[in-house]
Amino acid sequence: MGDFEIFGIPISLGTMIYQALIFTILVFLIKKLAMKKLLGILENRKTYIGQQLTIAEQCRSEAELKLAVQESLLSEARQIKYRSEIEAREILEKAVEEAKEIIHSARDEARRIRSNQNQNKGA
Incomplete structure (x- = not known):
């Protein structure tokens, strides 16, 4: 009863109905018991990843801000160094x-003193 062949493979209609019934029951049980947990796990994972992305963005923003401050300080230090070098050069030249x-x-004074001494000796 109900046995037939597809592409030369014997198929039992009773076994096929039994397998379809078991499959339907398993799908229902998985949906009822495991899907909520799986969806909860996936939602938690999504939330965690979102939080980590937010934290990473904040860290990147802070790093960019610190880099800008550092570059500003470095520029200011270079300007101070440049001005100091110019001032040192001016002081040295002066x-x-x-x-x-x-x-x-001193040479003029020495000549004047020698000249006075020579005049005093000659007098």
Whole structure:
């Protein structure tokens, strides 16, 4: 009763109905018992990933802000260094100029003293 062949394979109608009934019961049980848990797990996972993405975005924003502050401080430090080098160069040039003036004045004073001494010896 109900036995037939498809592509040369013997099929029993009773076995096929039995398998369809078992499959339907299993699908119903899985849907009733496991689907809620699986959907809950998936929803929790989705929430967790969303939170992690938010945290990662905040960290990236903070890192960009800190990088901008660091670049600003570095730029300011470079400007201070540049101004200090210019000021040091100006101070050095002024000191050299003053030293030349002192040497020139000292030579003039030495000549004047020698000249006075020579005049005093001659007199």
